[in-house]
Amino acid sequence: MKLLEERILSDGKVLPGGILKVGSFLNQQIDTALLWEMAQELRRLYGGEGVNKILTIEASGIAIAAVTGYVFGCPMVFAKKSKTKNISGEVYAAEVESFTHGNTSTVVVSKDYLGPEDRVLIVDDFLATGAALVGLRALCEQAGAAVVGAGIAIEKVFQGGGNALRAQGMRIESLAKIAEMSDEGLTFCQ
């Protein structure tokens, strides 16, 4: 998606350690008109798939998931990071390792909000190692929900998570795919 790629080039910042900072337009401060265009692009890609639920993970995926849900005409659900290791029987739970924060957390979603009748589009701002996607997919599997695919704002292709999941047959559409990133800058996949 040209609009997003151009924005990453103009306003994104590459930090040491493979971190791409997009806080000025996608995470912390969010360009809501850009969100809208991203949601429209996801509808173009997944509009024919009968999606009836958008699933994301708190916190930074919520904004894009909310607008995407509105554009798809369906509710959105966000998985919460659990503060306790004691998971009740009322939730589906999965482990997610965070690349950015260097820790592992348990993510949960109430059993009331995900079920066999759901055709789920998973939405998130970043895809790197794929840990969040694997966790969200596991929640859907526990619920018996169908995962139509994933819609990602920015994929760091060089971290391998996206292609590993594609090789398993998961459909993943990323609106900007970064092939390489270094202190000198970044290049997108052609």
Added chain:
Amino acid sequence: MKLLEERILSDGKVLPGGILKVGSFLNQQIDTALLWEMAQELRRLYGGEGVNKILTIEASGIAIAAVTGYVFGCPMVFAKKSKTKNISGEVYAAEVESFTHGNTSTVVVSKDYLGPEDRVLIVDDFLATGAALVGLRALCEQAGAAVVGAGIAIEKVFQGGGNALRAQGMRIESLAKIAEMSDEGLTFCQ
């Protein structure tokens, strides 16, 4: 806002300890069409105030703030809950006490995303003791930004936070105002 009040009556659940659970349509699972109508109502209320930034706090305020930002045609910013007590000089910081979680957290926003040029509408899903609003207002004061007012989905009027802030001159518009809540149910302010 009739639509929201009716939804609270039909789908909200009153739990012991003054907790109103709206997880099926406002928090965790989110009715995105309802979000849209709430954002339209906030525009009706604040549309003439020159708002150029929506400010909220992670996580559950992000969805309504994102859609509200789109409807206002401006960016939205969310304050993050800091995991560390060591706050860098690059952020504005304030303390916020959580009624629901029974703890205090430091919320921060990058100095890059809030400044004297901003006319801020603070948006959140709940207003109870007002602690989150006080914290977000403090961030704006540190930034020299003008707080136009607050737009809240559900105010628990009986907890007093909203009226205490109104008495200080802050404009607060809540889309559903709960006067009383007990195990028998709840009543809205007339």
